[in-house]
Amino acid sequence: xxxxxxxxxxxxxxxxxxxxxxxxxxxxxxxxxxxxxxxxxxxxxxxxxxxxxxxxxxxxxxxxxxxxxxxxxxxxxxxxxxxxxxxxxxxxxxxxxxxxxxxxxxxxxxxxxxxxxxxxxxxxxxxxxxxxxxxxxxxxxxxxxxxxxxxxxxxxxxxxxxxxxxxxxxxxxxxxxxxxxxxxxxxxxxxxxxxxxxxxxxxxxxxxxxxxxxxxxxxxxxxxxxxxxxxxxxxxxxxxxxxxxxxxxxxxxxxxxxxxxxxxxxxxxxxxxxxxxxxxxxx
DNA sequence: ACCCACCCCTGGGCGC
DNA sequence: TGCGCCCAGGGGTGGG
Numbered sequence: 001x002x003x004x005x006x007x008x009x010x011x012x013x014x015x016x017x018x019x020x021x022x023x024x025x026x027x028x029x030x031x032x033x034x035x036x037x038x039x040x041x042x043x044x045x046x047x048x049x050x051x052x053x054x055x056x057x058x059x060x061x062x063x064x065x066x067x068x069x070x071x072x073x074x075x076x077x078x079x080x081x082x083x084x085x086x087x088x089x090x091x092x093x094x095x096x097x098x099x100x101x102x103x104x105x106x107x108x109x110x111x112x113x114x115x116x117x118x119x120x121x122x123x124x125x126x127x128x129x130x131x132x133x134x135x136x137x138x139x140x141x142x143x144x145x146x147x148x149x150x151x152x153x154x155x156x157x158x159x160x161x162x163x164x165x166x167x168x169x170x171x172x173x174x175x176x177x178x179x180x181x182x183x184x185x186x187x188x189x190x191x192x193x194x195x196x197x198x199x200x201x202x203x204x205x206x207x208x209x210x211x212x213x214x215x216x217x218x219x220x221x222x223x224x225x226x227x228x229x230x231x232x233x234x235x236x237x238x239x240x241x242x243x244x245x246x247x248x249x250x251x252x253x254x255x256x257x258x259x260x261x262x263x264x265x266x267x268x269x270x271x272x273x274x275x276x277x278x279x280x281x282x283x
Numbered sequence: 284a285c286c287c288a289c290c291c292c293t294g295g296g297c298g299c
Numbered sequence: 300t301g302c303g304c305c306c307a308g309g310g311g312t313g314g315g
Contacts, residue, residue, distance in 0.1 A: 001308070032292080036311095061309075079308055080293080095293085115293050117309065159286070168310075176308070224307090225295085265288090267308060 002077040004139055004173030004213050006221035006228050006236060007061050010083050013231025014056040014065065014109075017085035022052045022103040033097035033111060036074075036132070037121035047071060047122040048100070054127070060136045060172025064126065072126030074133065078117025080227040084110045114227065139173035140210045141217075151202040154194055160283035161197060162190025162269065165209070174209065177222055177245045180270050182209040184244035187275045190264070191282025215241065244270040 002010070026045035028034055037044045051067040058064070063083075065073040075083065084093075085107050092099075093112045098120060100109040111120060123130035138145045150171055157164050164170055165179040174182070183190050185208035186201070197205070216222055221236030224246070229235055243253050248261035252272040262269045 003309095035291095076309080078292090078310085113292095115291095115307085117292065157285085163287090166309085227307095265308095267306085 001079055001175055001177060001224070002081065002221075002228050003061060003175035003178050004141070005178075005216035005219075005238070006223075007058055007063060007077060007173070008141075008217055009221050009230050009236065010077070011056050011058045011063055013085060014053075014063070014083060017107065017231050018053050018065075018100075018102070018109055019056060020052065020054075021106070022050065023048045023100055024103040025049065025099075025101045027099045028097070029099070030097040030116065032116045033113060033119050034121060036119050044120075044122055048073065058139075059129070059133045060139050060168050061175070062133050062136060064123075064130050064133060066127035067122075070125055070127050072123050072130045073120060074123055074126065074130050075111070075120040076118050078113065078115065078119070080115040081111065081113040081118030082227075082229055083231055084112060084229075084233060085231045086110060086233075136168050137170055137172045139213075140171060140206060141173070141213060145171075147203070147206060150206060151199055154202050155197060155199070157194040159194055160191045161188060161194050161205070162264070163283065164194050165190075171209075173213065176267060176269075177242070178209070178212055178216070180244040181212045181242060183276065184271060185212065189271060189276040189278050189282065190269050192279050193281075193283060244272070246270060 026048050028041035031041055034041050034044045051069050054066045054068060056065055061076060063075040088108045095112050095114045096110055097113050098111040123132055153170055154164055162179050162183060165174050186205040216238040219236055219238040222238040223235035247259045247270055249258050252259055252275060255274045257272055257274040259270055260273050
């Protein structure tokens with residue numbers, strides 16, 4: 001599941017693979033892949049043809065590529081999206097959604113997405129920061145991330161701390177995996193009330209979030225299956241370093257107690273029953 | 284303004 | 300072998 005480290009790996013791959021290149025043709029194979037592009041697939045392709053890619057940026061889990069037209073190509077990988085830079089004669093993938101060819105005749109860009117939660121769009125005048133991404137907060141690895149603002153906003157919320165970590169308008173880039181990992185490191189149960197988190201504890205939690213995101217990035221991200229790979233098709237290695245996510249029944253790496261899995265918001269949360277006691281009224 | 288439930292989608296795994 | 304169900308889950312939307 002692509003979260004910040006995985007998306008950052010892809011961003012770097014795009015930087016290496018398509019920066020400075022000019023789009024020659026675009027083929028949209030599945031309309032759902034461009035559903036956020038209101039004017040439709042034809043318009044999407046028209047706005048890209050002949051345009052040169054100037055940069056590869058990321059905001060949380062969103063990617064955005066400024067173009068020489070002043071527009072930007074945005075992308076979100078959803079659960080299973082891949083952006084692959086591959087030889088144009090490579091056989092097409094089963095879930096190929098969009099193909100981008102370039103004028104230099106070199107490797108092409110392919111958006112492949114099994115579960116179709118991901119998508120791409122061209123945002124007019126989005127070279128600075130696309131309007132559709134403006135509500136997404138900076139991520140904890142962004143040099144301009146404001147720690148004090150995050151801590152204040154976290155504590156002024158009235159919700160559970162895991163919900164808050166997943167709120168992309170508060171802090172971006174964190175999904176279910178890294179939320180569980182950071183909470184495990186901070187010895188906090190995700191159902192703890194944000195109001196009850198001290199400034200000190202919030203600061204500590206943020207430090208753990210940063211650590212786990214950076215460590216995962218160094219390992220190329222987390223790949224549970226073939227769904228997350230880099231632009232070169234390479235899997236990440238961080239799965240072996242996970243302490244909580246997906247480890248139901250396995251011993252806590254700190255205290256040895258078997259980890260628990262709790263149903264939460266139609267998904268799962270993994271935590272240590274000893275190190276992360278459940279609050280009286282979990283949220 | 285804020286919080287939260289719901290919905291979108293596919294395929295691997297598993298029980299029967 | 301095959302059918303049906305469960306599960307993975309980010310983010311937009313609309314209701315409370």
